[in-house]
Amino acid sequence: MKVLELNNIEKSFGDLTVLKDISLSVEKGQVISIIGPSGSGKTTLMRSAAFLETIDKGEIIYNGNKAAWMEKGKAVYQKNLKPFKSCFGFVFQQFNLFPHYSVIKNLTDAQMVVQKRSKEEAFSIAKELIEQLGLSGKENYRPSQLSGGQQQRVAIARALAVKPDILFFDEPTSALDPELTGEVLKVIRSLAEEHMTMVIVTHEMAFARDVSDHIIFMDEGFIVEEGSPDEVINNPKEERTKAFLGRFKR
Amino acid sequence: MTVQTMLLALSEGFVTTLAIFAVTIIGSMPLGIFVYFGKVSRIAPIRWIVEIYISIIRGTPLMLQLMVVYFGPNLIFGVSLPSNWRFIAVAIAFIINYAAYFAEIYRSGFEAIPKGQYEAAEVLGYTKVQRFMKIIIPQMIRNTLPSITNELITLVKDTSLASIIGTMEMFTRAKQIAVAPHTPGMWAFVAAAVFYYVFNYIVAIIMAKLEKKFQY
Numbered sequence: 001m002k003v004l005e006l007n008n009i010e011k012s013f014g015d016l017t018v019l020k021d022i023s024l025s026v027e028k029g030q031v032i033s034i035i036g037p038s039g040s041g042k043t044t045l046m047r048s049a050a051f052l053e054t055i056d057k058g059e060i061i062y063n064g065n066k067a068a069w070m071e072k073g074k075a076v077y078q079k080n081l082k083p084f085k086s087c088f089g090f091v092f093q094q095f096n097l098f099p100h101y102s103v104i105k106n107l108t109d110a111q112m113v114v115q116k117r118s119k120e121e122a123f124s125i126a127k128e129l130i131e132q133l134g135l136s137g138k139e140n141y142r143p144s145q146l147s148g149g150q151q152q153r154v155a156i157a158r159a160l161a162v163k164p165d166i167l168f169f170d171e172p173t174s175a176l177d178p179e180l181t182g183e184v185l186k187v188i189r190s191l192a193e194e195h196m197t198m199v200i201v202t203h204e205m206a207f208a209r210d211v212s213d214h215i216i217f218m219d220e221g222f223i224v225e226e227g228s229p230d231e232v233i234n235n236p237k238e239e240r241t242k243a244f245l246g247r248f249k250r
Numbered sequence: 251m252t253v254q255t256m257l258l259a260l261s262e263g264f265v266t267t268l269a270i271f272a273v274t275i276i277g278s279m280p281l282g283i284f285v286y287f288g289k290v291s292r293i294a295p296i297r298w299i300v301e302i303y304i305s306i307i308r309g310t311p312l313m314l315q316l317m318v319v320y321f322g323p324n325l326i327f328g329v330s331l332p333s334n335w336r337f338i339a340v341a342i343a344f345i346i347n348y349a350a351y352f353a354e355i356y357r358s359g360f361e362a363i364p365k366g367q368y369e370a371a372e373v374l375g376y377t378k379v380q381r382f383m384k385i386i387i388p389q390m391i392r393n394t395l396p397s398i399t400n401e402l403i404t405l406v407k408d409t410s411l412a413s414i415i416g417t418m419e420m421f422t423r424a425k426q427i428a429v430a431p432h433t434p435g436m437w438a439f440v441a442a443a444v445f446y447y448v449f450n451y452i453v454a455i456i457m458a459k460l461e462k463k464f465q466y
């Protein structure tokens with residue numbers, strides 16, 4: 001079953017076309033990593049899937065339901081996107097936790113306010129995640145009292161708390177000190193083992209190779225090459241992929 | 251005049267001072283929000299009007315604004331005004347003046363909130379109203395509390411400007427006592443200074459408590 005389908009997405013900022021006819025689909029339980037040079041459109045693609053950017057052309061389909069489709073040569077959106085927003089969770093590079101909320105409130109507020117879950121249910125889901133992500137004892141801390149790695153784990157927990165079908169990560173470790181990236185990657189790895197459906201934009205090549213079922217290499221708004229980690233990272237066919245990966249070899 | 255009667259007269263003035271202070275806060279702090287919305291409105295003429303208003307308020311003395319509001323209706327339109335017009339004029343002038351400054355404070359408070367906060371709330375599915383009330387406003391308040399404290403301390407002192415149109419607040423009383431014969435003279439000003447100082451001290455303590463409460 002396809003959790004997400006993006007069909008023929010196009011997106012421009014003014015004169016600059018950032019996404020050029022991008023299509024990808026994500027099967028339930030699949031982990032897809034998107035790699036590529038800076039400015040290739042990885043973030044824009046993921047933000048488009050999360051409705052943080054408006055696409056110019058193409059289709060966005062969650063669980064078989066169209067959130068955006070083509071009409072008279074232009075993409076149009078479903079009026080009420082709220083049901084679609086419950087389909088995904090988004091983990092930002094900069095965490096974007098709510099600084100005035102404690103950890104537990106960061107994890108429960110949307111559940112109660114948006115998903116309309118009872119307080120008991122929201123708290124029991126949150127407590128389970130806190131345990132699972134190694135945050136026990138931090139329930140009442142404010143984000144500012146946590147390390148970057150802990151903050152990002154809270155952000156992952158917040159995204160998971162709404163029980164999304166798919167999780168998006170945009171360079172989840174890029175804002176972290178090198179010694180803190182490990183703990184966050186470990187959490188994502190364990191989610192992959194539990195077959196959480198995920199799309200991850202990352203510059204961590206070794207991690208992408210280990211954790212992904214499928215890798216997409218983007219450059220200048222195109223998908224240049226895609227396939228299994230072995231195909232794309234170990235045996236790239238395209239010159240641009242080779243050149244890009246060459247930068248990570250040492 | 252004894253010290254007791256002097257202090258009594260000053261206390262009466264202080265009640266009026268307090269009233270100006272309270273009315274200004276109650277009126278201008280909410281009005282400032284609307285002024286801010288006008289300033290960032292999508293409708294250009296609303297933005298222009300608000301810009302002009304803020305620029306006039308900031309560019310002219312409050313004392314002059316008080317005179318315009320107090321004498322203006324009679325001088326321009328020849329209308330006769332109610333007996334309590336003096337206090338109403340003070341309230342109007344202070345509220346209009348302080349709303350402009352509060353709007354500017356709110357603006358910087360909103361602008362200091364990172365875009366990521368809006369986006370995080372958006373992907374979680376909060377409605378615009380929920381996002382504003384639960385995520386944005388609390389952070390805006392925390393961002394602006396230090397500036398609001400400054401503004402309130404200025405306001406305590408600015409209340410004395412109402413004296414220019416003869417409002418019987420504390421400063422006017424102190425002046426009257428000081429110049430009248432057979433009074434403690436200079437001591438009236440000293441006593442008034444103590445009143446203002448203590449008032450501001452209390453304001454500062456309350457605001458420090460609030461800032462602590464909103465700290466994160």
Ligand SMILES: Nc1ncnc2c1ncn2[C@@H]1O[C@H](COP(=O)(O)OP(=O)(O)OP(=O)(O)O)[C@@H](O)[C@H]1O
Pocket residue numbers: 013016018036037038039040041042043044045
């Ligand atoms: N809001 C915006 N307005 C204008 N241009 C934008 C905007 N967002 C992104 N761009 C441009 O779109 C292009 C793609 O940006 P994007 O952030 O998607 O790249 P990326 O692949 O995520 O890069 P990085 O690896 O540096 O994060 C860049 O040229 C960028 O400058």
Ligand SMILES: [Mg+2]
Pocket residue numbers: 042043044170171
């Ligand atoms: Mg990016």
